[in-house]
Amino acid sequence: MGWEQSGMRSLILNSPKSSLTTPLKRKEGHQESELFTSTISRRRWVEVDLDRYYTPISLAEELLLKEFRGEACVAVDSTCGTGNLLAAASNVYRETQCIGLDRDRNAISALRRKNPGWILSVGEILKDRSYKSTLAANAGARCDLLLLNPPFSQGNQKSVQVTYEGHHLKSSIAMANILKSLELFKPKNGAMVIAPESVLFSELDAAARHYIESRYSIHIIGELHNETFRGARVRSTAIKILPGVKAKGSSVNTISVADSIKVNLVRGSMPVHFAKSGRGRDSIPFVHSTDLKDLVLGQQPSSIKIGASRNGRVSGHVVLLTRVGIPKLDFIQPLELHEETQLSDCLFALCCSSKTKAITAARRIRANYSNLLDIYRGTGARYVTVQRLKNWLLEYGFEVN
Ligand SMILES: C[S@@+](CC[C@H](N)C(=O)[O-])C[C@H]1O[C@@H](n2cnc3c(N)ncnc32)[C@H](O)[C@@H]1O
Structure with a gap:
């Protein structure tokens, strides 16, 4: 099952100042150190601030109007903070019962004063004993729509142990919040989640994605501009999680012919052991999987001498994928090879007619990275065959020669 880029192309939001960009851009890890330059009380800063990038109400309204058109009688936010997501639901849907949980006592008190009709409790979603007896957890059993913008990280803690439907696993903090909220509230109409892009692609969250996908389908709505959350540098993504498992290969239906690459x-x-470094009239640039890092960093391949002419030479705009060995997400990038280059037998090249096409191709592959990994098989080193890769590319809207 994959992370579908549902409706991304159609999702250019009305407002020129819309916070949503489309399509999804390059993956970046969470750069905590970039956020905070002061060394004074650095840890406290991180703990407090990373938890408090509240979602602008107008953005949440836009997303709900576009992605969840039906009525939401009961809307729940398990990390509700200032209640912006709930306020958006209450503005968009008529007669919505808003239910909120947050570990921040002050935030809940302020919210109670502002919205006396909402059901609000102090509790930690990641600690069973903290939320179980709360009014919010009990009333939330009737949840129609789950709204989430969980904390992305907490201090130096990048991962947590979490239990989901009886499975013990490790995940990012954001993902743990998503898992526990889905488990507790079982939203009838699904969930709208603002999360770091890494929840979609990271190794750390792979197990969590697997368990979620056994009950739900996950659709990427679009990437949010960095400026959406004041001071935040993390790449955030708006995600829609719908009940029911996606039919295998259904993602292809969302890619129209016009979008094919x-x-x-x-x-x-x-073979890499045939490649001898050197320069001369019969030398040609050579690329092996171990060179991908340098290429992605902007270097051109170095030359080797080649005796007989070999197949597998490319130039121009390409995306390189490993044939042997799992491809690294960060190395799936558009590249330009200035000269005709010999590929090692561990690599594939997807040759594109322009830089834009190569950018789009790399982006689409990265957005479906977890599915791509499924086609790398083998008991020893994992590898992919031409046919398996070709089928996969066709499924994801590529026209392959
Ligand atoms: C990023 S803010 C988002 C608030 C709100 N959902 C929004 O979009 O505006 C995250 C909120 O999660 C709360 N929080 C962090 N960890 C929590 C936990 N384990 N249980 C409940 N709330 C938590 C913080 O207090 C903060 O208010």
Whole structure:
């Protein structure tokens, strides 16, 4: 099952100042150190601030209007903070019962004063004993729509142990909040989640994604501009989680013919031990999987001498994928090879007609990264065959030569 880029292309929001960009951009980890330059009380800063990027109400309203058109009689936010997501639901849907949980006592007190009709409790969603007896947890059993913008990180803690439906696993903090909220509230119409992009792609959250996808389908709505959350540098994504498992291959239905990307698929052929470094008339640039990091950083491949002519030479705009060994997400990038380059037998190239096409191709592959990993098989080193890769590319809207 994959992370579908549902309706991303159609989701150019009305307002010119809309916070949503489309399509999804390059993955970046959470750069905590960039956020806080002061060394004084650095830890406290992190703990407090990272938890408090409240969602602008107008953005939440836009997302709800676009993505959840039906009525939401009971809307729940398990990390409600200032209640912006609930306020948006209450503005968009008529007669909505808003239910909120937050560990911040002050935030809940302020919210109670502002919205006496809402059911609000102090509690920690990641601690069973803290929320179980709360009014919010009990009333939330009738949840129609779950709204979430969980904390992305807490201090130096990047991962937590979490239990979901009896499975013990490790995940990011944001993902743990998503899991526990889904488990507790079982939203009838699904969930709208603002989360770091990493919950979609990271190794750390792979197990969590697997368990979520056994009950729900996950759709990427779009990427949020960095400025959406004042001071935040994290790449955030708006996600829709709908009840029910997505039919295999259904994501292809969301990619129209107009969106198809033409690529020429080239398999490398030179065993790396045949490649001898050197320069001369018969030398040609050579790329092996171990060179991908340097290429992504902007270097051009170095030359080697090649005796006989080999298949698997490419130039121009390409995306390189490993044939042997799991591809690294960060290395799936558009590249430009200035000269004809020999690929090692551990690589594939997707040759594109322009830089824009290569950017789009890399982006689409990255957005479906977890599915891509499924086609790398093998008991020893995992590898992919030309046919399996070709089928996968076709499924994801590529036209392959
Ligand atoms: C990023 S803010 C989002 C608030 C609100 N959902 C919004 O979008 O405006 C995260 C909130 O989660 C709360 N929080 C963090 N960890 C929590 C936990 N384990 N249980 C409940 N609330 C938590 C923080 O107090 C903070 O108010």
